[in-house]
Amino acid sequence: MMKIFDAEQLAKLDQLTLHSQHISSWELMERAAKNALHASLPFLKSKQQNIHVFCGVGNNGGDGLAIAFHLIKHGYNVKVYKVEFSKSASSDFQQNEKRLAEAEILLHTITIANFNEVIIAENDILIDAIFGVGLNRRMPDFVEALVAQFNKSKAFCISIDLPSGLFLNEAIPHGASFVKADVCLTFQLPKLPLLLPENGKYIQQFQIIPIGLAQEAIKNEETQHYFVDADFAKVLYKPRAKFSHKGTYGHALLVGGQVGMLGSILLASKAAIKSGVGKLSVMLPNSGKTNLHTYLPEAMAINHTENNYISFTELTIYDSVGIGVGIGKSAAVVAALAKFLVEANRPILLDADALNIISEHKNLLKSIPKDSILTPHPGELKRLIGGWQNDFEKLTKIKSFVQKYNLIVVAKEAYTCICSAKAFYFNSTGNPGMAKAGSGDVLSGIITSLLAQNYTALNAAILGVFLHGLAGDFALKNESEASLTASDIVDSLGTAFSILTDR
Ligand SMILES: NC(=O)C1=CN([C@@H]2O[C@H](COP(=O)(O)OP(=O)(O)OC[C@H]3O[C@@H](n4cnc5c(N)ncnc54)[C@H](O)[C@@H]3O)[C@@H](O)[C@H]2O)[C@@H](O)CC1
Ligand SMILES: [K+]
Incomplete structure (x- = not known):
């Protein structure tokens, strides 16, 4: 470490x-x-x-x-x-x-x-x-x-x-x-x-x-400051047991997508499956169901009536929930998100439009379950916590935000910083080829998957960010920074995980 x-x-x-x-x-x-x-x-x-x-x-x-x-x-x-x-x-x-x-x-x-x-x-x-x-x-x-x-x-x-x-x-x-x-x-x-x-x-x-x-x-x-390298990640990783079954690795729910923004939830879903979760259910607009089944037969789609947007679904059966990629900010979605926050009784992952909605409805902050993980990029972070004069002030502001609401913030950057109430963890993996649409959706899928597998929220965030960057680094071996895609990151998750088991 x-x-x-x-x-x-x-x-x-x-x-x-x-x-x-x-x-x-x-x-x-x-x-x-x-x-x-x-x-x-x-x-x-x-x-x-x-x-x-x-x-x-x-x-x-x-x-x-x-x-x-x-x-x-x-x-x-x-x-x-x-x-x-x-x-x-x-x-x-x-x-x-x-x-x-x-x-x-x-x-x-x-x-x-x-x-x-x-x-x-x-x-x-x-x-x-x-x-x-x-x-x-x-x-x-x-x-x-x-x-x-x-x-x-x-x-x-x-x-x-x-x-x-x-x-x-x-x-x-x-x-x-x-x-x-x-x-x-x-x-x-x-x-x-x-x-x-x-x-x-x-x-x-x-x-x-x-x-x-x-x-x-x-x-x-x-x-209070750590640099997350492979040795650190290996300590966090929990190898799979010989006598285990799909129930051992949890049931995750991903909530995302709206008409025109289905790619985000598909990428997140595939990343979740490729990160070891036992079962994955996906709440996406009904019009996207066929795409989901074609793209990812391993995932299950939730039945609901809304064709264009996501809506609320009962959470009791899930071990983890990730909400936000591509959901948009319509009134119906805001209402659904508010309900998800109130009904969730364990840490959840919030990304993208879920963060933007929360920034516009700050009253929602107090409903977010303790230890939930927020994964903002710099623009989303600014909307959440306000601007900063310099990076050191930014860290101080993230820390007081995290402490005030009992959350974990994953501030996405070249060296993504995971901030808990007690410490900052800077990630060592990743490359500029990953600075593209879709990359964040993949991260959401990975972290939600790890959360379902019984990692603590902090460890799921640290390990998820590390694996995401490492997969991006492996993907770059066959690509260039310009050509690397979010799908390439997903495809390299297997190699990334294999580093963790290599003791
Ligand atoms: N434990 C380690 O990590 C080791 C550190 N070593 C070296 O030692 C360096 C630290 O050495 P020092 O503590 O001597 O510090 P520096 O060599 O960085 O700075 C020299 C000194 O200048 C003074 N000073 C600071 N700001 C000034 C300013 N604006 N104008 C004029 N003077 C100013 C300070 O008294 C400071 O100690 C490390 O960066 C590293 O290069 C290495 O020699 C090996 C071991
Ligand atoms: K120097």
């Missing part, structure tokens, strides 16, 4: 690691730098390429100096800069500085007086080790100007630990610059700003670089 920590916690882990492994901070830095160096090598085209390593005077800069030293030892063409934002350098920085001097490697000092003399060419490599997790206020103006120059250049930029300019646990001031890295090599654990869309979208990718921090210390340190 990957935890996400703040700067203070990271510093504490550092100390505990030094203590338990009987190593010096310099040795830990050396380990981190060597691992970052190895992760950087695939991005370097040749030993002749110009590599500029920009180092601050803290420990992030110390990492930079150590990386530069080893690159030079490996025969790379490196220019090393000391970005002197302060006269007092950390002791590990100083020790690395001494090593460079002893090896007669020139260190170019950059100050307010000469920062604009740096020349970066298109095919160069930039290594950004100016600030890491220690930045706690806006960077000095000359460093911001230098960073602006990095961002303007076409050089490939590798940030060490955190792109310089980003704060670890709060929003940066409006207009403040930060390094828009092509790749960020972050130590041991993911960092929150890399997972949030507002600035994270400018960081093309990040890689987690293990540096052997004490596992016991990580385990003991509490957090």
Whole structure:
């Protein structure tokens, strides 16, 4: 299970690691730098390429100096800069500085007086080790100007630990610059700003670089932020029992579709079946019944009289209910949804138009059963909780919403965030090919299916989001981001599930 920590916690882990492994901070830095160096090598085209390593005077800069030293030892063409934002350098920085001097490697000092003399060419490599997790206020103006120059250049930029300019646990001031890295090599654990869309979208990718921090210390340190990787998902997954039958895996009900919007409920239904539910019933407009039976013979359609819209149906026999995809917002549907909310006596899944109806009739919020899962995309989320100034405020607002109404919110994004009253879980799987109509319907089907199989609501949401993204990633192996469809995601669910059983 990957935890996400703040700067203070990271510093504490550092100390505990030094203590338990009987190593010096310099040795830990050396380990981190060597691992970052190895992760950087695939991005370097040749030993002749110009590599500029920009180092601050803290420990992030110390990492930079150590990386530069080893690159030079490996025969790379490196220019090393000391970005002197302060006269007092950390002791590990100083020790690395001494090593460079002893090896007669020139260190170019950059100050307010000469920062604009740096020349970066298109095919160069930039290594950004100016600030890491220690930045706690806006960077000095000359460093911001230098960073602006990095961002303007076409050089490939590798940030060490955190792109310089980003704060670890709060929003940066409006207009403040930060390094828009092509790749960020972050130590041991993911960092929150890399997972949030507002600035994270400018960081093309990040890689987690293990540096052997004490596992016991990580385990003991509490957090409210988690990163959901395959190990995490495997722990949640419940393998199927040998002596089981369809009743063991529950009976799910999906409610969705209106005339012209039948595809959504069909996709959700197929995703539910492909995610292991014992039985699936579908409430869709009568005019869609034939389509359902043709598309998905495994599903059962509910008998009702409405040809164009869904209507209410008794819920007592179902183990889970998912409502909302493609239902529209007509008065009859609003009334049916209100009844569903009142009659449901266990957590349900609400998506799409169900969320839009709730946003327009906020009085419905208090009828939603405790622990129900809401899966809004950013637009739907805004309608539900109101706007936000920045991503950190968004998380705070989601949390108070979740706590006020006892819900679970799945805020769909590149790193979808599942928020419970106690914690945030950021998903690690998925790709931009999934940003398409139909993809969310598939997610609704998966989560409703897991809910019926007796997963807790929180685990159904976390595991469902993980599997959905993973299936999308497998589907991409035979597709491109442009061509990937929601149906491709459904078709790859089998491969995604097989990862969870692979222990
Ligand atoms: N436990 C870990 O994860 C390890 C961390 N290491 C490195 O250490 C880094 C953290 O080092 P530091 O704590 O020295 O912090 P940084 O190197 O990120 O920042 C340097 C220092 O500058 C000061 N500062 C903050 N904002 C400033 C501003 N706007 N203007 C001027 N000065 C400012 C602070 O005192 C800060 O500690 C990590 O990001 C990582 O690169 C590695 O060496 C290996 C181990
Ligand atoms: K950095």
